[in-house]
Amino acid sequence: MSEDLIIQITGISLLILLGIHLFTFSSYSGGLEDNLSWEKVKSRANEGWNLFYFLLLSAVMIHSYEGVKRVLSEYFPGKPISRLLIPIWVSVYLWALIPIMG
Amino acid sequence: MSLRKVKLERLLYYLQRITGLSLVIYLFAHLVETSNRIDPLKWSETVSFLDRTPFHLGLMLLVMALAFHGLNGIRLILLENGFLLPRPTQPVYPYRKAISSGIPRILTIFLLLLFSLVALLIIKEFYGVISCQRT
Numbered sequence: 001m002s003e004d005l006i007i008q009i010t011g012i013s014l015l016i017l018l019g020i021h022l023f024t025f026s027s028y029s030g031g032l033e034d035n036l037s038w039e040k041v042k043s044r045a046n047e048g049w050n051l052f053y054f055l056l057l058s059a060v061m062i063h064s065y066e067g068v069k070r071v072l073s074e075y076f077p078g079k080p081i082s083r084l085l086i087p088i089w090v091s092v093y094l095w096a097l098i099p100i101m102g
Numbered sequence: 103m104s105l106r107k108v109k110l111e112r113l114l115y116y117l118q119r120i121t122g123l124s125l126v127i128y129l130f131a132h133l134v135e136t137s138n139r140i141d142p143l144k145w146s147e148t149v150s151f152l153d154r155t156p157f158h159l160g161l162m163l164l165v166m167a168l169a170f171h172g173l174n175g176i177r178l179i180l181l182e183n184g185f186l187l188p189r190p191t192q193p194v195y196p197y198r199k200a201i202s203s204g205i206p207r208i209l210t211i212f213l214l215l216l217f218s219l220v221a222l223l224i225i226k227e228f229y230g231v232i233s234c235q236r237t
Binding site: 015038095096 | 119133146168172179
C-alpha cells in the first residue's frame with residue numbers, strides 16, 4: 001500500500017473518529033465540565049469506548065507518522081527518517097495504550 | 103494575476119504543514135494529559151490546572167487548526183486522485199495551472215468559506231466554555 005493511500009485512508013477515518021470524539025466533549029452533549037468529571041471519565045472506561053479510543057489512537061499515530069515523515073523527507077531528502085521516527089512513534093503508541101488497557 | 107492565484111495554493115500548502123505539525127505536538131501533550139485518568143486525584147488536579155482561559159484559547163486555536171487540516175485534506179485527496187481536475191490538454195502559452203483555476207479554485211474557495219463557518223462555530227462553542235468559567 002502506498003504512503004499516499006495510507007495518509008488518505010487514515011485521514012478520512014480521523015475525520016469521522018475525531019468528529020465523534022469532539023462532539024462527545026462539546027456542550028451539545030451535556031457540557032464540558034460534566035464530561036470531564038472523574039465519574040464520567042470512569043463510566044466511559046468500558047469495552048466499547050476503549051475500542052473506539054484504540055481505533056482513534058491507531059489512526060492518529062499512523063497518520064501523524066506518515067505526515068511527519070513526509071515533511072521531514074522534503075527537508076532532508078535521502079536521510080533515513082524512518083529509523084528515527086519508528087522507535088519514537090512505537091514507544092509513544094505503546095505508552096498511550098496503557099490507560100486503555102487499564 | 104496567475105502569480106497571485108498560485109500564491110493561495112502555496113499558502114494552503116504551508117498552512118497544511120504548520121497545522122499538521124502543531125497537531126502532532128498537541129497530540130503528545132494530550133496523551134500525557136489523559137494518561138493521568140488512571141488516578142482520580144491526579145485527574146482532578148490536571149482538569150483544574152487546565153481549566154484556565156489561556157489553555158481554553160489554545161485549545162480553541164488547535165480545534166481550528168484541526169478543522170482547517172481536515173477540510174484542506176479533503177481538497178488534497180480530491181485533487182491528488184484526479185477528481186474535479188480538467189482533462190489534460192497541450193500546454194499553450196500563457197500556461198495555466200489546472201489546480202489554481204476552474205473547478206479546483208472554486209473548491210478551494212468553497213472549503214475556505216466552509217472553514218470560516220466552522221471557525222465561527224468553534225469560537226461560539228469556546229466562548230460559552232470561557233464565559234461559564236468566569237461566572
